[in-house]
Every structure is written in C-alpha cells, then in structure tokens.
Amino acid sequence: MQIIHVKTKSRPSTVYCGAGAAEKLSSVLSGKDVFVLTDSNVSALYRDFIAEKFAGATVCVIPAGERYKNKNTLFFALEAMMRARLNRKSCLVALGGGVTGDLGGLAASLYMRGIEAVQVPTTLLAQVDSSVGGKTAIDHGGVKNVIGTFWQPEYVVCDPLFLRTLPSREIKCGLGEILKTALLDRDIFDKIFQNKGRLRDFSFLEEITADCVRFKAGVVAADETEKSGVRKSLNMGHTTGHALELHYGRRSHGEYVLIGIWAESFIAEREGVCSAEYAARVRGLVSLAEKRIPHFDGVQEAAKAALLDKKNGRKDSVSMILPKAVGEYAELSLPAEKYAAYLEEIFGGNA
Amino acid sequence: MQIIHVKTKSRPSTVYCGAGAAEKLSSVLSGKDVFVLTDSNVSALYRDFIAEKFAGATVCVIPAGERYKNKNTLFFALEAMMRARLNRKSCLVALGGGVTGDLGGLAASLYMRGIEAVQVPTTLLAQVDSSVGGKTAIDHGGVKNVIGTFWQPEYVVCDPLFLRTLPSREIKCGLGEILKTALLDRDIFDKIFQNKGRLRDFSFLEEITADCVRFKAGVVAADETEKSGVRKSLNMGHTTGHALELHYGRRSHGEYVLIGIWAESFIAEREGVCSAEYAARVRGLVSLAEKRIPHFDGVQEAAKAALLDKKNGRKDSVSMILPKAVGEYAELSLPAEKYAAYLEEIFGGNA
Numbered sequence: 254m255q256i257i258h259v260k261t262k263s264r265p266s267t268v269y270c271g272a273g274a275a276e277k278l279s280s281v282l283s284g285k286d287v288f289v290l291t292d293s294n295v296s297a298l299y300r301d302f303i304a305e306k307f308a309g310a311t312v313c314v315i316p317a318g319e320r321y322k323n324k325n326t327l328f329f330a331l332e333a334m335m336r337a338r339l340n341r342k343s344c345l346v347a348l349g350g351g352v353t354g355d356l357g358g359l360a361a362s363l364y365m366r367g368i369e370a371v372q373v374p375t376t377l378l379a380q381v382d383s384s385v386g387g388k389t390a391i392d393h394g395g396v397k398n399v400i401g402t403f404w405q406p407e408y409v410v411c412d413p414l415f416l417r418t419l420p421s422r423e424i425k426c427g428l429g430e431i432l433k434t435a436l437l438d439r440d441i442f443d444k445i446f447q448n449k450g451r452l453r454d455f456s457f458l459e460e461i462t463a464d465c466v467r468f469k470a471g472v473v474a475a476d477e478t479e480k481s482g483v484r485k486s487l488n489m490g491h492t493t494g495h496a497l498e499l500h501y502g503r504r505s506h507g508e509y510v511l512i513g514i515w516a517e518s519f520i521a522e523r524e525g526v527c528s529a530e531y532a533a534r535v536r537g538l539v540s541l542a543e544k545r546i547p548h549f550d551g552v553q554e555a556a557k558a559a560l561l562d563k564k565n566g567r568k569d570s571v572s573m574i575l576p577k578a579v580g581e582y583a584e585l586s587l588p589a590e591k592y593a594a595y596l597e598e599i600f601g602g603n604a
Numbered sequence: 605m606q607i608i609h610v611k612t613k614s615r616p617s618t619v620y621c622g623a624g625a626a627e628k629l630s631s632v633l634s635g636k637d638v639f640v641l642t643d644s645n646v647s648a649l650y651r652d653f654i655a656e657k658f659a660g661a662t663v664c665v666i667p668a669g670e671r672y673k674n675k676n677t678l679f680f681a682l683e684a685m686m687r688a689r690l691n692r693k694s695c696l697v698a699l700g701g702g703v704t705g706d707l708g709g710l711a712a713s714l715y716m717r718g719i720e721a722v723q724v725p726t727t728l729l730a731q732v733d734s735s736v737g738g739k740t741a742i743d744h745g746g747v748k749n750v751i752g753t754f755w756q757p758e759y760v761v762c763d764p765l766f767l768r769t770l771p772s773r774e775i776k777c778g779l780g781e782i783l784k785t786a787l788l789d790r791d792i793f794d795k796i797f798q799n800k801g802r803l804r805d806f807s808f809l810e811e812i813t814a815d816c817v818r819f820k821a822g823v824v825a826a827d828e829t830e831k832s833g834v835r836k837s838l839n840m841g842h843t844t845g846h847a848l849e850l851h852y853g854r855r856s857h858g859e860y861v862l863i864g865i866w867a868e869s870f871i872a873e874r875e876g877v878c879s880a881e882y883a884a885r886v887r888g889l890v891s892l893a894e895k896r897i898p899h900f901d902g903v904q905e906a907a908k909a910a911l912l913d914k915k916n917g918r919k920d921s922v923s924m925i926l927p928k929a930v931g932e933y934a935e936l937s938l939p940a941e942k943y944a945a946y947l948e949e950i951f952g953g954n955a
Contacts, residue, residue, distance in 0.1 A: 263614070328675060328744075335745050338912075338919050365914045366739065366752045367829070388717065393679075394686050401717045402753060478718070561689075563716045568689050 255463045259385060259470040261477040264405040268385060268470065270463045274412040278306050281371060281408045286343040290330055290357040292317040295349045295375055298418050307346065311337040315353065319506070322352045322391050324400075330360045344369040344407075350376035350423075351383040351506065355401070358389030362404035370406040375415040377427025377458060378507045381434070381465040382487075384409050386473040396561045397495050403478050411466065413459040424453055426507025428542035433489050433510060434465045435538060439580040441468065442538075449541050485564060485574055486582045490514030492562050492573035493596070500555035511543040514576075516599050521575035523595070526583050535576050549600040556593035606814045610736060610821040612828040615756040619736060619821070621814045625763040629657050632722060632759045637694040641681055641708040643668040646700045646726050649769050658697065662688040666704065670857070673703045673742050675751075681711045695720040695758075701727035701774075702734040702857065706752070709740030713755035721757040726766040728778025728809060729858045732785070732816040733838075735760050737824040747912045748846050754829050762817065764810045775804055777858025779893035784840050784861060785816045786889060790931040792819065793889075800892050836915060836925055837933045841865030843913050843924035844947070851906035862894040865927075867950050872926035874946070877934050886927050900951040907944035 254271035269277045287310035289303065294317040296303065303312060313333040315326050334345070345368060347357030354372050361370035374384035390401030416424070435442040441464050451457040469487065476483040494513025498506060515536055522532035539546075549555065556571075564572040564584075571592040577583045587595070605622035620628045638661035640654065645668040647654065654663060664684040666677050685696070696719060698708030705723050712721035725735035741752030767775070786793040792815050802808040820838065827834040845864025849857060866887055873883035890897075900906065907922075915923040915935075922943040928934045938946070 324675075324679060331751060332745060335747065335750065340916055340919070341914060342917060363751045363753065365750060366741070366754055390717070394683060396686065399686065399716060400682060400714045402714065403717055563692060565691055566693060568691070 257463070257467050257470050259405065260474045261387065261405050263387070263403065263477060264407070266385070266387070266405045266407065266409065268409040268411060268466050270380075270409075270411040270466050271459055272413055274410045275302075275306065275373070275414060277408075277410060278373070281410070282307070282344065282346070285369075286339065287311075287346060288313065288334055288337055288339055288343060289346045289348055290315065290353060290360065291348040292350070292353050295353070299348070299375075303348070310346070315356070317352075319352055319392075322356055324391060324393060327356055327360060327391050330356065331364060334360065334364050339364060339368065341365050341368060344371060346371045346373055348373045348375065349379070350374065351379045354379050354384050355388070355390045355398070358387070358404050358406065359391060359401055362389055362402040367404065370404060372406040372409045374409070374411055376419060376423050377416060377462070378423070378430055380411040380415075381427055381462050382430040382469065384411065385466050385469050386484075387477070395499060395558075397499060399561075399563070405477075411462060413455055413462070416455055416458060421453070422505070422508075424458075425511075425542050426505045427458075428452060429490075429507030429510035429514075431461055431465055432538050432542055433487070433514060434468055436489055436514070436535065436576050437486055437580060437582060438464075438468045441465065442579050445538065445541070452541055482584070485584060488564060489574040489576065489582060490517055492559055492564065492571060493517055495562060496555050496559035497549065497552075499558040499561075501549060508543065511539050512546055515539045515543070515546055516596065517573055517575055519599050520573070520585075520587075520595050521577070521583075524575070524585060524587075526575045526585060527577050531576065531578055552596045552600045553593045556589070556596045559592060560589055606818075608814070608818050608821050610756065611825045612738065612756050614738070614754065614828060615758070617736070617738065617756045617758065617760065619760040619762060619817050621731075621762040621817050622810055623764055625761045626653075626657065626724070626765060628759075628761060629724070632761070633658070633695065633697070636720075637690065638662075638697060639664065639685055639688055639690055639694060640697045640699055641666065641704060641711065642699040643701070643704050646704070650699070650726075654699070661697070666707070668703075670703055670743075673707055675742060675744060678707055678711060678742050681707065682715060685711065685715050690715060690719065692716050692719060695722060697722045697724055699724045699726065700730070701725065702730045705730050705735050706739070706741045706749070709738070709755050709757065710742060710752055713740055713753040718755065721755060723757040723760040725760070725762055727770060727774050728767060728813070729774070729781055731762040731766075732778055732813050733781040733820065735762065736817050736820050738828070746850060746909075748850060750912075750914070756828075762813060764806055764813070767806055767809060772804070773856065773859075775809075776862075776893050777856045778809075779803060780841075780858030780861035780865075782812055782816055783889050783893055784838070784865060785819055787840055787865070787886065787927050788837055788931060788933060789815075789819045792816065793930050796889065796892070803892055833935070836935060839915060840925040840927065840933060841868055843910055843915065843922060844868055846913060847906050847910035848900065848903075850909040850912075852900060859894065862890050863897055866890045866894070866897050867947065868924055868926055870950050871924070871936075871938075871946050872928070872934075875926070875936060875938075877926045877936060878928050882927065882929055903947045903951045904944045907940070907947045910943060911940055
C-alpha cells in the first residue's frame with residue numbers, strides 16, 4: 254500500500270492506495286460520527302464489509318446509475334443526513350463509484366457549509382481518477398457536472414479488493430481514464446505499452462492506479478480549481494466524450510472518454526497540433542482498451558451538446574484538450590460549426 | 605466611501621462602503637458577462653437603477669421573502685443561469701437583501717463549481733452583516749442555513765442609497781446585527797451609546813455600517829470557515845434567535861437576533877458568564893432598537909429547534925455565544941432540558 258498526499262491550498266488530502274488500504278478505515282474514522290453513502294449495487298455486494306467497517310454508522314443507499322446523479326438524489330442524501338442529526342464534526346463516507354463519490358462529495362460540501370468527506374472508491378474509474386482531487390457534482394438540465402463544488406476529501410481509500418467484483422466493462426471504463434493519464438505522463442505511457450498484455454491483471458491495475466493517483470495529485474496541487482489551466486489537461490478526450498455521452502447515453506463515461514480521445518486524435522492531427530504518427534499512436538493506445546469504435550448517426554446534434562461544456566470560454570466555440578506529443582497537450586478552441594463538421598467526418602463513416 | 609479588504613485564504617474580497625459605492629459597479633463589471641439575481645421588491649423599486657447599471661445583463665427575479673430561500677428557488681436561479689449560457693468567467697450579481705445574497709452566493713458557488721459573485725446588498729442587515737464574509741445558504745427541512753457553502757464575493761457594494769426605500773422595520777432588523785457587533789467590539793459599543801439618539805439617521809448608519817464591515821472583515825480573515833471558533837462569535841444571540849424564528853416565524857431575522865441577545869443575557873448572567881450589571885447593559889443596548897420583547901407561548905417547543913443549530917457539538921446540547929464583558933464573549937453549551945427551562949422562565953412571564 255502506498256500513501257500519496259494531495260497538497261491543495263484548501264485542505265490536504267491523504268490517499269491510501271493498494272492492497273490493505275481498507276484496513277486504514279478504522280483509524281481514519283475512529284471516534285467520528287459516520288454517515289455512509291453508497292448505492293444499491295455496492296450495498297448488496299458489500300453487506301458484510303459495510304457492517305464490519307462502519308459499525309454504528311448510518312447507511313444511506315441511493316439507486317445505482319449515472320441517471321440518479323441528480324438533484325433529487327442529492328436532496329435525498331441531504332435529508333438523510335439531517336435525519337441522522339449529523340453536525341459539523343460528522344464525517345460522510347462515499348462508498349461506491351463515480352456517481353456516489355461525486356454526489357456524496359457534493360452533499361458533504363453543502364451540509365452545514367461543509368463536513369469531512371472520506372472517499373472509498375469501488376470502481377477502477379473512481380480509484381484512478383474521480384475520487385481524487387475534490388471535484389464534486391451532479392448533472393442537471395442535460396449538462397454533465399454543471400452543479401458542483403471543489404471539496405477535498407480528508408482521505409481517499411483505494412483498495413483493489415473492490416476490483417474483484419467489477420464486471421469487465423467497468424475495467425474498460427477505468428482503462429479509459431488510465432490511458433488518458435498515459436497521454437499526459439511519459440512514464441505511465443511507456444509502462445502501458447510495456448505491459449499491454451497485462452492491462453486487465455489485478456496486480457498491474459493496482460500498480461498503475463497508484464501511478465495515476467500520484468500524477469493526478471501533482472496536477473491538483475498545482476491547480477486545484479482549474480484556474481491556471483493545468484488541471485484542464487485532465488479533460489483530454491472529455492469534450493467529445495461528454496458530448497456523445499449526453500446525446501447518446503447507454504455507454505459509460507469511461508467508454509466515451511476512450512471514444513473521445515480517439516476522435517480528438519483526428520482533430521489534433523488535422524489542426525496541426527500533433528503529427529500523423531503520434532495521432533496514430535494515440536489511437537493505438539485507445540485500441541488496447543476499446544477495439545471497436547462505434548458509428549454514430551446524427552452526430553451534428555451531439556456536437557451541440559459540446560457547446561455546454563464548462564471549458565468553453567465563448568458561447569459559440571468548443572474548447573478541447575488535444576494530445577500534442579507524449580506527455581504534452583494543447584488547448585484548442587474551434588468554432589462550433591467546424592467542430593460539428595469534424596465529428597460528422599469522423600463518425601459519419603469517413604474516418 | 606471607504607474601501608475595506610477582506611483578506612481570506614480562499615479569495616480576497618473588496619468591499620466598497622458608503623455613498624457613491626454603486627458608482628464602482630461599472631468598473632467592477634466592465635467586460636464581464638453579467639447575470640443579476642434580485643427579488644420582486646427590489647426589481648420593482650430599482651427598475652431604472654437596474655436598467656442603467658446592468659445594461660445587457662440577464663436579470664432573474666425571485667419572489668421576495670425568507671420562505672423562498674429554499675431548494676426550489678435555488679434551482680430556479682441555477683436553471684436561469686444555464687439558459688443564459690453563463691460560463692466559468694461569468695459573474696453573478698446578487699442585488700437585494702439577505703435572502704437574495706445568501707441564495708445568489710450559493711448559486712454562484714455551485715454553477716460550474718463556482719463563478720464570480722458580486723454582492724450588492726440593499727438592506728441594512730445585508731450591508732452590515734450577511735453580504736460580507738462569504739456565507740451562503742438556503743433553509744431546508746425546517747433548519748435555517750443548513751445547506752450552503754463558503755464562497756467569497758469578489759466585490760461587495762454597500763451603498764446607503766438603498767436605505768432610503770427601506771421600511772422602518774427593516775432598519776430595526778439591521779440594528780439587530782449592528783448591536784450584536786457592538787457587543788463584540790468596544791469602539792462600536794461606545795459609539796452606539798454616544799449616538800443613541802441618531803441610530804436611525806442615514807448619516808450615522810452609513811458610518812456605523814463601515815465600522816461593522818471592517819470589524820467583520822477582521823473576524824472573517826482570522827477564521828473564514830468558522831474552524832478556530834472566532835467567527836462563531838458573530839452568532840451571538842443567534843442560537844435563541846434562530847430557534848424562535850424557526851418556531852414562530854412572522855418577525856424578521858434581525859428582530860429575532862435582538863430578542864435572542866436579550867434572552868441570552870439572562871442565561872449569561874445566571875450561568876456566571878457575565879455580571880448582572882453587564883447583562884442589564886446588554887438589555888439596555890437591545891432596548892435602543894427593540895422596546896417591547898414579546899411573550900412566547902409554548903417556548904419549550906421552540907427550544908427543540910435550537911438542537912438543530914449548526915454550532916452544537918453534541919446532539920443533546922445547545923451551544924450559544926454569550927456576552928461576557930464589553931468586546932468579550934464566551935461559548936457555552938447547555939443540556940437541552942436546562943436550555944428549555946431557561947427559555948420557559950425568560951419568556952413564560954417570569955423574566
């Protein structure tokens with residue numbers, strides 16, 4: 254197990270990462286008034302774990318799935334916190350995937366203007382990415398993560414024990430964020446290619462998770478609230494990924510990130526941000542996790558969803574983070590029509 | 605006009621305070637994409653002001669009144685922000701009293717994980733207290749301010765021009781927070797007694813507003829998120845005030861603060877926190893603004909509302925900030941039954 258510190262201005266955060274991390278929960282929560290937020294899948298799979306690790310805590314179960322990452326679930330959780338009579342010294346544990354972590358973190362940041370949060374991510378995607386760095390959110394009005402806060406968890410407990418119950422599709426989702434990180438960090442990039450046959454081995458995933466968390470900790474410490482721009486780099490592939498996710502649904506966030514990286518590699522190449530050779534390497538990286546990029550009908554409509562992206566500085570343009578070279582990125586803003594034309598070309602059958 | 609800096613860790617805030625402050629709006633908002641949140645009273649009274657100062661801005665009008673400081677109004681505002689296609693560089697102006705400022709600040713802190721907020725308080729209470737310091741909130745489930753954030757406004761514009769349209773009751777409300785501040789600061793305490801015949805003069809109110817803002821700026825800079833405890837002192841009179849407000853309604857927040865200070869002066873005396881002489885001076889101060897303290901029937905029930913107060917460290921006790929001596933305070937926690945017995949004694953006709 255590794256201990257990684259996220260040194261942010263607002264509040265330092267400690268990540269326990271690796272086998273045995275969950276053993277830290279007893280000391281982390283010792284003497285605290287604990288409220289556990291989890292979802293229907295996790296509560297069913299980890300009934301004994303919850304009873305043992307969170308004895309005496311109030312457990313609040315929300316329905317599983319991205320479509321419940323909304324206002325109603327947020328207030329369901331907040332009202333359960335009120336009924337449990339939590340006070341400012343209480344602690345909310347978010348035990349679950351990205352939805353539970355994002356929504357639980359938001360609830361913790363809002364209750365009495367903020368109580369302590371502990372993230373216990375149970376999916377690969379949440380372990381390598383969303384549980385670290387303090388971004389919290391719900392979706393609203395058809396826009397992803399449009400309502401949220403920055404609220405650093407006191408502790409993040411990333412234990413690979415949870416990976417054993419994940420469906421293989423969830424592993425692919427996590428690989429989406431891992432491969433994105435590889436594009437931003439040369440060491441992780443090299444490690445991925447050197448271990449491309451082991452990408453689904455638990456031992457490799459445990460190792461690469463810690464690498465990704467350490468990389469993200471550095472980015473978050475440098476730019477906690479995405480002001481200087483460094484943190485924006487973590488949104489590589491997300492502009493197109495989010496737009497497709499909003500418009501077409503069905504696939505998961507991590508899958509759309511893979512598709513987004515794949516699509517944006519073409520844009521990066523055509524806009525002269527990266528070489529044709531590097532763009533092909535990026536697509537080669539994506540193919541390690543996602544072999545078949547789907548065809549999308551009516552992608553011009555999906556392009557409009559990208560106009561709602563939070564990174565956009567203007568109302569009629571679409572900003573994205575493009576791969577430039579190994580470990581390097583560039584931010585590019587395109588007029589909305591040009592971006593839509595690219596998507597049509599890429600997904601309309603010509604790519 | 606005075607310029608007062610609130611030097612918080614999260615984000616420094618600049619307060620323009622006094623006649624002419626509103627003239628600063630044009631430079632403060634220059635080049636920004638502006639969204640104005642205001643209420644039905646203010647929008648009717650200041651139609652021309654809004655048209656002139658916020659030309660080109662989207663104006664969102666919420667219903668006036670504390671009972672609208674709720675989830676539905678918050679999402680009404682957030683959805684209007686989405687329709688206006690605000691982005692991360694946009695700026696929300698909260699033009700109104702405490703409800704507009706608290707709810708508008710919360711909306712600004714949540715939209716895309718936080719956009720710039722400018723507070724333009726139009727009531728005396730909001731000018732001397734709630735607009736400064738970054739506390740945002742809505743009420744929920746019968747608990748005041750239970751959902752909120754700390755979100756410092758970039759600017760606060762306190763212009764006495766707005767005081768001229770306030771009903772006299774609103775002046776009394778503002779005096780509630782001014783007199784509370786007097787108990788925490790000797791200079792303000794002395795100034796109040798030296799000017800007790802001028803408490804409703806606009807020239808005096810302009811001067812004392814700046815004093816109160818400067819005092820609060822110091823407290824907020826020392827303890828932005830109420831962690832070390834200094835900021836808790838600003839809640840003097842509020843434990844009982846909030847409990848009565850929640851249970852009985854009708855009167856305004858500022859009036860209940862006055863009643864709360866009055867009631868808690870008895871508790872401070874009986875608990876040996878202050879001398880009988882000082883407790884009488886505290887009540888003398890309250891009487892400058894509020895001559896008639898009402899009788900409350902069934903106050904034991906109201907006492908239960910105090911158990912929901914955010915300051916409480918335990919579920920079966922009630923914490924309050926009591927006057928100790930001029931400029932001094934003490935935090936005291938009482939068992940719930942003892943607190944209820946005090947309220948019964950004070951408001952049941954024996955005081």
